[in-house]
Amino acid sequence: MPLPNTKWSELSTPLSDPVLNVIKSFGFKSLTPVQGATIPLLMTRKDVSAEAVTGSGKTLAFLVPLIEILQARHKEQPWKATEIGAIVISPTRELASQISDVLSRFTEHEELKIFKQLLLVGGNSIEADIRSIEADSPIILISTPGRLCDILERKGKVNLPGRVKSLEILILDEADRLLDLGFKMTINTILSYLPRQRRTGLFSATQTKEVTDLMRAGLRNPVLVSVKEKASINTPVRLDNYYTIVEPDKKFLAILAFLRDTEIKKGMIFMPTCACVDYWADILSHFLKSKKVLGLHGKMKHKRSKIVNRFRNEDNVLLMCTDVLARGLDVPEVNWVIQWDPPSTPAAFIHRVGRTARQGEAGSSIAFLMPNEDAYVNFLHINQKVELQPFEVAELDSSLEEINSQIYRLQLNDRLLYDKAMRAFVSYIQAYSKHECSAILRVKDLNFGKVATSFALLHMPRMPELKKMNADDFVGPKFEIDLNKIKYRNKQKEVSRQNKLQVYQETGNWPGLKKGKKKSEAWELSRKERTDAKEKRAERRAKRKLKKQNTTEVKTKKRKQAFSEEDLAELANDIQMFKKLKKKKITEEEFNEQMGFDDD
Incomplete structure (x- = not known):
């Protein structure tokens, strides 16, 4: 491995002038450890499995040798229009798009324009992608696994399986994430179409059993590279990790106070569910007028790339998102990562905080924990070698009652926000019950009433998880609310609701409910109905049992006295x-x- 601060021009395997010129335009003078370790190996045609902390420069670690390998082959035998020489597979469209943007810096260079690239991701028409392959004749594909597999398996004029027979190099970026998302079968299918005589690079932040299995299946005698900036930790050296303990009902108050008091150029707030992103992004936009608040999650299809680009280009901005952006997003200006709650897996914590302190920059992260979650600090130290330092968040000037009153008014002014609040709370509880760290983060330890208060709900929802839980600590509005009178701001949506409400009042059935689904009714009536049904079932069982006993007694006649x-x-x-x-x-x-x- 090259010594620290080795310059790009001093690599043992020299780089071509066009590649060095592009690297110079990035402003990177020396190689990072992962770049110094993997680039010479890939350029000397070895398979590589690299593990390195997030933000350590893995993208250039595989794009530089990829370009050099394609150039070397072109000098020996020029690339044909029907040949694909390199494929980069990424778990998410955001990361694939980011890799494509970095690669375009190379392929836009005059001497490298021959190496045309094409981005294949979901959200676009697959027919349009096939037409692009046929019309543009790309030599490099950057793709998500599902879209690449779909095109490989399609029979047609484009014949992608025939084009990839000339493949020189395959890169699997965030390999562990690819397998976490359930792409194992898809990756195996893709590998079955690719030639064995190729170079393969696996890049990930964590080494898992699944990655090891994939290495055995897809790599020939791979060189294992494990690069960490500091032996005792799994996060970047210049990253400061903090935590604070807050009461369940005051979590939003604490987060709001932190966001108002802290200097945040670009911040990412990680949420547990898509519904939480939808709700809290709207609420924060109301309370943080001086900042731009964006929301992004995996259920968004066509908006995601626009939101990511807006986050990159604007200042004084907060991006509320799910773990769909926990991997690979490279925005050097992000100086704070805020975690609304502990992520669903310990490894996800590493990837979340890795969105800051990138490329040698300083960064900070903070996790907001409830009192029943304090054991998570020690757990993270043991499980992921991450030290969290306590952080004291100043109290907000406004009280809980004042803040929640404002949120109540927002919901009363638009039924859509009321719907979002209910869905966010329900999804939060359901996600918490499925937490991978359920041994220490137990749903039964949650104070459901206080958590619901923190969401500023107008009333407690009906959900199975609440049946055996005490929600007496819930504090809602101190005034009567007729839920039927809360209107949608969208006039068309409100007209539709009023029509359905009228049908319900006339027939007792809510339009649009699936066949066999019970109509909406008051909680007390529903509970009485369930109780009556239970009593009837118990009565029927007792009668059947009695009948069976009497029948047995008559038939056997063995009892002296029936x-x-x-x-x-x-x-x-x-x-x-x-x-x-x-x-x-x-x-x-x-x-x-x-x-x-x-x-x-």
């Missing part, structure tokens, strides 16, 4: 009382009284 129906009914009642006592539905005194036991 039980009367009265005896059996009394026995069933006694069993029922025992069950109630066991479930603590009645006290021991009530049980003794019903059973006729003497206290003496």
Whole structure:
């Protein structure tokens, strides 16, 4: 491996002048450790599996040798219009687009224009992509796995399987993430179309069993490269990681106070669910007038690239997002990463905070934890070798009641925001119940009432997780609300709701419900209906049991004295009382009284 601060021109395997000129235009004078370790290996035609902390320069570590390998082959045998020489596979369209942008800096150079590139990602028409392959004759493909697999498996004029027979190099970026997202079968299918005589590079931030399995399947005698900037930690050296403990009902207040008091050029706020992004992005936009607040998540199809570009180009901006952007997004100006809560997996913490402190810049991150989550700090130290330092967040001038009152008014002015609030809370609880660290982050330890208060809900929602949970700490509006009178600001949406409401009032059935689905009704009526149904089922079971016992008694005639129906009914009642006592539905005194036991 080259010594620290090795210049690009001093590599043991020299780079071509066009490539050096492009690198110079980036402003990078020396190689990062991962670049110094992997570039010479790939250029000398070795398969490489590289593990390096996020933000360490992995993109150039594979794009530079990719261009050099294509140039070397072109000198020996010029590339044909129907040949593809390099493929880069990335887990998300944002990362694929970012790689394409960096690569375009090389392919726009006069001497490298022959190496045409094409970006293949979801969100575009697959027919349009096929037409682009045919018309543009790219030599380099940057793609997400699903789209590449679809085109390879399509039979048609473009014949992509025939084009990739000349492949010189394959790059799997964020290989561990590719497999986490369930692309294992897709990757295996893609590999089956590619020639074995190729170079392959696997780049990831963490080494997993799945990555090791993929190495065995797709690489020949690979060289393993593990580069960490500091042996004792898994995050960049110039990254400061903090945490703060806040009460469940005051989490939004604490985050709002932090965002107002902290100098944030570009900040990323990671949320647990798509619904949380939709809701809190709207709420924060109201309270942070001096900042631009953007929201992005995986369910957005066509807007994602526009939002990412806007985040790159604007200053004093916050991007609320899910873990769809936890990997690979390279925006050097990001100086703060805020985590609304602990991520679903410990490894995701590393990737989230890796969006800052990139390319040698300084950065900071903070995680907002509730009192029942304090063990996560020590867990992260043991599991991921990440040290979190305590951070004291100043209290907000406004009280919880004042802030929530403003949010109530926002919901009352637009039913869409009321809908978003309910969906956000429900999705948050459901995501928390599926947390990978459920041994220390247990849903039963959540104070559901206080969490609902932090979401500024107008009322508690109906959901299965709440049935056995105490939500007495919930604090809602101190005024009466007729939910039917909350209108959508969108006039067309409101007209549709009013029409449905009228049908419901006339028929008792809400239009559009799936067949067999019960109509919406009050919680008390629904509970009474369920209780009555349970009693009827219990009564039917008791009758069937009694009938069976009587039938058996008559047929066998082995009993000296048959039980009367009265005896059996009394026995069933006694069993029922025992069950109630066991479930603590009645006290021991009530049980003794019903059973006729003497206290003496």
